[in-house]
Amino acid sequence: MSPKHEILLIEDERNICNFIVTTLKSNDYKVNYALNASSGLSLAAAGCPDLILLDLGLPDMDGIDVIRNIRNWSNVPIIVISARTQEKEKVEALDAGADDYITKPFGTSELMARIRTALRRSTINNNMLLPTQNQYVAKDLVIDYEKHIITIAGNIVHFTQIEYKILTYLAQNAGKVITYDSLISHVWGPFADSNNRILRVNMANIRRKLESNPADPQYIFTEIGIGYRMIDNENL
Amino acid sequence: MSPKHEILLIEDERNICNFIVTTLKSNDYKVNYALNASSGLSLAAAGCPDLILLDLGLPDMDGIDVIRNIRNWSNVPIIVISARTQEKEKVEALDAGADDYITKPFGTSELMARIRTALRRSTINNNMLLPTQNQYVAKDLVIDYEKHIITIAGNIVHFTQIEYKILTYLAQNAGKVITYDSLISHVWGPFADSNNRILRVNMANIRRKLESNPADPQYIFTEIGIGYRMIDNENL
């Protein structure tokens, strides 16, 4: 179950470079490295790595420009390596599109943790963004976003406009608690009264159509004082 | 793979000072020391150490003021060294921004463990500020800050608003002692009654849901007279 992700390291200091390459290899990553920015960019374009570790203090090019260059054609996660004296550059790097940063000197465990996190985030995004989910399925409920149709156990059930908005917003964030406020501002706009009475009435109506026993919901759960949570989509 | 972190010790008793310096050096730390508060502050500013060990009973300045002074310009972890008779000062020190405390007399292994923990936390925090950690994981417990969901051994467990606030605050400061006062003012606001009766009731309820044996907690420990401490996040 080893990841075998491919990592590209762009680092000009020989010692640090060797250290990181060794660490990564012993953690079962495939590693490539470049000792300056220009060859790093070539390798990035050629190899399509799963993650890039980039030192900001390269001799031949400004690190920020390297990030911008990469971001022109790829969303590969970039973790920036910076010295303690480069506080300002760190912020610029993140603004330019870096995903995370790590400050020299750093420990191996910290480095590995950051890499794991970045990779996890990116694989999730890759799988979520491209084949956009156009259906929500859970138990007897199917929401077809394209056709704008909701069926329960095969039967088409009609929901009003507002009910549909609430339902789809919860469905598209299935498994997540959605606060009353965010739900209200999503449905009624940002200037709506943040009192949730209307929401309560609508939720009662939704549940009357959706749940066989509204008092013991199977699809939408109340997190008292916070908001609502819909059960996870079974399609994922 | 030795860290080579730099530690500053501020301690007026010669014997203890020598003992600690020797211990730290033999554990591969770079050590600096001061025998009074004012020279300690100068060294702290000049040397930018990775961690400060501060005795509370200094002759020339109140230890609390030393902490406040440092916290004005640095987040360097501070571990306070206190005598058993300085219970009140310990709490004040933690509220003033100290990260942990150790009571004289102490053993080397205890000291080293606390230093390791504090250093690890600080390097992580330094780098994590922007891309915030979105999960806490320890043993069977997972707190998903984004989804606002807590699972124990895979099962979703419901916590009330207040319980959730307490739990997440402790989790986000995992490994660190959180005083009753700071916990209360974080949950109930700065003007809340600083009596911790309500906190005790809530903690009992949290533990009933969280711990298999609430009388022998695995996740949240009581530091009698001071506050609570949650076990370290395993994700970092």
Added chain:
DNA sequence: CGTAATCTTGACGTTTTTTTTACGTTCTCT
């Protein structure tokens, strides 16, 4: 123009949470 559907508001009973109260247990220090 009128009817039906939808949306909003107010009222009220129920459930859940929060706080208070009370008391037993553990810990600390003399």
Added chain:
DNA sequence: AGAGAACGTAAAAAAAACGTCAAGATTACG
């Protein structure tokens, strides 16, 4: 060992949050 403080726990009281019903207001549409 024992007194006093700190802590944990249970149960009751108070407060808040939620779900539901019904009536009024608005909109959609024939």
